[in-house]
Amino acid sequence: MNKAILPALVILIAAEAPAYAINDKYRKQLEQSGCTQVSEAQGCDIHKSKAENAKAGFTNPALESATDPAADTATTPTPYAGQWVAKSEAGKTVATIRIDAKEQVWVNGERVNAKRTDGTLQFRHGKFLFTLQGDRRLQNQDYWMDSDAGTKGPIQIE
Template sequence: MNTKPFALAILALSIQSSAFAISAKYAQQLDRSGCTQISEGQGCDITKTKAENAKAGFVNEAAAPAPQAKPTAANPYAGQWVAKSDSGATVATIRIDAKEHVWVNGKKVKAKRSDGGLMFKTGTITFRIQGDRRLQGEDVWNDSDAGTKGQIVSE
C-alpha cells in the first residue's frame, strides 16, 4: 500500500489555517452580555446579562462618559471609535484623548504614530487609525490569531 499520498493529505489538513467568522447568534450573545470579543477572552461571560458582567467588572455602563475629545489638525485621532466585524458586531470600543492616550474597552494601551497613522495593539488584535481623515476605509483592525479583520468607525 502506498502511504505517501495519505501522509501528504494528513499533513495538508494539519497545516491548513482556520478561518473564523462571527455568527449572528454569537453577535447577539455579545450584545446581550455587554461583552466584546476581546473582553470575552479576558473572562467576560457571554451567557450572562450586561448587569451580571458589569458586576464582575467587564461592562462599564454605569460610569459617566468621559468628555469627548474633538479631532483637530494636530490630532485627527481624538474621539470615540468602534471596531466592527464584517457582520456589524462590535469587536472593541476605542477612546482616544487629545494627547493621543488610547483606551480599548476601558483599558489603557500604548499607541504610536507609524506611517501616517496611529497604531496600537491589545492581545492578538492590532488597530490602525489613519491620520489623513480625507482617506476613507483605511481605519482597520486585524486579529493575527483568528485571521479576521474589519473596519474601525468614528462615533
C-alpha cells in the first residue's frame, strides 16, 4: 500500500498546474486602465480608461515609461516643481525654494542636492532639513527643521 502512495504523490505534485497571481483578463484590464493592484485598492477603476483614471488622480509612471520609450523623467510632471516658501511659526520667511521639472533644487538661490525618500523630496541647506510631500492631496505635510535650534515650520507653495 505504501509503495503505491509515494509514486502517486510524486506524479500528482509534478503534474500540478502552476499558480499565477493574476489571470490574463485581469492583467489586460490593469494595462488598459493604467491601474496597478495597489492603486486599484486605493480606488482606481479598472473598468475606466487611462485618461479617466489619470483625471481622477491615479497614474502609473512606471507603466507609462515602459510602454512609451519617448517618455522620460524630464517630461513626466513632478509634484515638487515650483516656487516654495519656508516660514517660521511667526510667519517670517526662513528660505525661498525653487524646484524645476528635473527636480533640481535651489534654496535662497544656492543649488543643493535633493533625494527622494518614502514619497518625499528631502534636501539640506546648512542646518536646515526641508521635506516636501509628493502626494499633493495631503495638506500641511511640507515642513522644514532646524537641527541646531530644534525648531520647525511649514513650507508652502506660492
